[in-house]
Amino acid sequence: MKKKELIQLIKTKSEQVEIRDFSKEIIEKAKHLPKPEVIEKTRFSFRLKPYYLATLGVMLTVIMIVLFTPDTPINPIDPTLENMDQVIAFSTLTSVSLIQTIDTDLQTESDTVTLSHGNPPSPRMIENQITDITKYLDMMEKLFGSNPDFDIVLEDQTNPMYTNRMRFKTKDLLEEEVEYAIDFNQTNIGIHDFVIEGIVVIGEYAYPIYASGSSNDIDTLELEIEQENGNQITIHYEKILEVHDFEIKIYQDDLLIQEVNFTYQEQGEDKQATLDFIYGETVGSYTFQLDVEDQVSLIRITYDIESDESESGEIVIRIRTLLGNTSYVILVMPDGGIPFIINSQRQIRPMHGNHQMIYENLTI
Amino acid sequence: MDQMIVLIEQLKRRDYTSFDTFYQLTKNQVFYAIVSVVKDKNLAEDLMQDTYMKFLENISNFKEGSNVFAYLSRIGRNLAIDTYHQRKKIVQGDELFETIATPEVEEDRDDIFKMLDLLKDDEREIVTLHVINDLKFREISEMIDKPLGTVLWIFNKAIKKLKERAGDYL
Numbered sequence: 001m002k003k004k005e006l007i008q009l010i011k012t013k014s015e016q017v018e019i020r021d022f023s024k025e026i027i028e029k030a031k032h033l034p035k036p037e038v039i040e041k042t043r044f045s046f047r048l049k050p051y052y053l054a055t056l057g058v059m060l061t062v063i064m065i066v067l068f069t070p071d072t073p074i075n076p077i078d079p080t081l082e083n084m085d086q087v088i089a090f091s092t093l094t095s096v097s098l099i100q101t102i103d104t105d106l107q108t109e110s111d112t113v114t115l116s117h118g119n120p121p122s123p124r125m126i127e128n129q130i131t132d133i134t135k136y137l138d139m140m141e142k143l144f145g146s147n148p149d150f151d152i153v154l155e156d157q158t159n160p161m162y163t164n165r166m167r168f169k170t171k172d173l174l175e176e177e178v179e180y181a182i183d184f185n186q187t188n189i190g191i192h193d194f195v196i197e198g199i200v201v202i203g204e205y206a207y208p209i210y211a212s213g214s215s216n217d218i219d220t221l222e223l224e225i226e227q228e229n230g231n232q233i234t235i236h237y238e239k240i241l242e243v244h245d246f247e248i249k250i251y252q253d254d255l256l257i258q259e260v261n262f263t264y265q266e267q268g269e270d271k272q273a274t275l276d277f278i279y280g281e282t283v284g285s286y287t288f289q290l291d292v293e294d295q296v297s298l299i300r301i302t303y304d305i306e307s308d309e310s311e312s313g314e315i316v317i318r319i320r321t322l323l324g325n326t327s328y329v330i331l332v333m334p335d336g337g338i339p340f341i342i343n344s345q346r347q348i349r350p351m352h353g354n355h356q357m358i359y360e361n362l363t364i
Numbered sequence: 365m366d367q368m369i370v371l372i373e374q375l376k377r378r379d380y381t382s383f384d385t386f387y388q389l390t391k392n393q394v395f396y397a398i399v400s401v402v403k404d405k406n407l408a409e410d411l412m413q414d415t416y417m418k419f420l421e422n423i424s425n426f427k428e429g430s431n432v433f434a435y436l437s438r439i440g441r442n443l444a445i446d447t448y449h450q451r452k453k454i455v456q457g458d459e460l461f462e463t464i465a466t467p468e469v470e471e472d473r474d475d476i477f478k479m480l481d482l483l484k485d486d487e488r489e490i491v492t493l494h495v496i497n498d499l500k501f502r503e504i505s506e507m508i509d510k511p512l513g514t515v516l517w518i519f520n521k522a523i524k525k526l527k528e529r530a531g532d533y534l
Contacts, residue, residue, distance in 0.1 A: 263513025
């Protein structure tokens, strides 16, 4: 049964239930409700009762003590980054994947996107969203394909500008590895809070990063990564139970262009992610799942787009290798609509090529 | 929706002449928001009256332009949860509503309840609020205080489960 049919079935069955009519009883009771009161605004008068004055006095005393007592030495306890490695790796991988995509977008802004439409029977809302969804595929592939611990290694620093070095690896669905190195300085603020400033290096690319967190809350991290041209990604990361939850904001030329909520979760062999577009031109909610067909990994997406109208459906993404080049073959199956295929160039890591997409209609 | 605005304006003035129309337009949403929590049709119907009374009592707080279906669903759900907690104190059982629900013969139950029974509590509530009550995922996320991603996740899991089994109810 298709999703649309199922939803229609639920709606139909729900309407078949006879619900008793209580409207008369409610009206009868409502007649006894008090009429809405008109409250006249009274003139504000400042009258401090004695106990308020006492409270105020105690508060002022505390403030004075805090202000004028000399700083007492506090045992310097370094906030530790232990157990936060994975959090940092997660956030960095996510932000780097996306910031490289913004870059691609800028470089190809003037490129013509080739569309070879047929005559679809009705407008397909998903078509307008696909370009942005493909930008997240790099990140999805790496999350789905990598080892859970990202092979994180903390190394001795050789760069004199930084004190710490962390390396981790990702693997995509074709098992191709990408290595990330983060060189950073850590500054402790107070007993538990810290900020890290540094660079993340991927191949020939390097991006400044800035992160802040607390050793009291090792499941939360704020991270910013930027390009020289004003492109910036900010991430609020939080691990809620076993769900990695990201609030991602993407800035282009210092302007917020997109805000998404992204979650990732692993349950045994089952890996799943959700992507919800909150702000920006792209809309919809998408659930990504890793699947294997004939020993080949693919990504299945279910989508719901809600605006004035709504649309739902499924997308299957396969990777095609041809003459050494790889591309995505994206099969889109809108519920109740005609399926179609979009071919999208797969980004070559860590550099990204043109983002050309070719649409085809598919007759099934 | 224009009709709804007019109806609410009347209700704000304590004019109940069109309440019946308002009730007919909203009763399904109220009923399902409640029944998805309490899992008992009779109890849900009883709580519907309380939901509407609470809505009318506090109608001055209803902001123009808000989604009245979401607003009513939220009131109904909160009342259902309160009832759940009150009865829990009395029954002290783990499977509370299985204990207190009026036993109904399985064959007599409406198909929708049999279908929703295939789901876990959180799945049933999200499917009900999205599919039957037409609430957006973001509204549901705020209502049940769960991250948006989690709501989507649960919804898709529930749909997958129903796809496999719902054919029995065609």
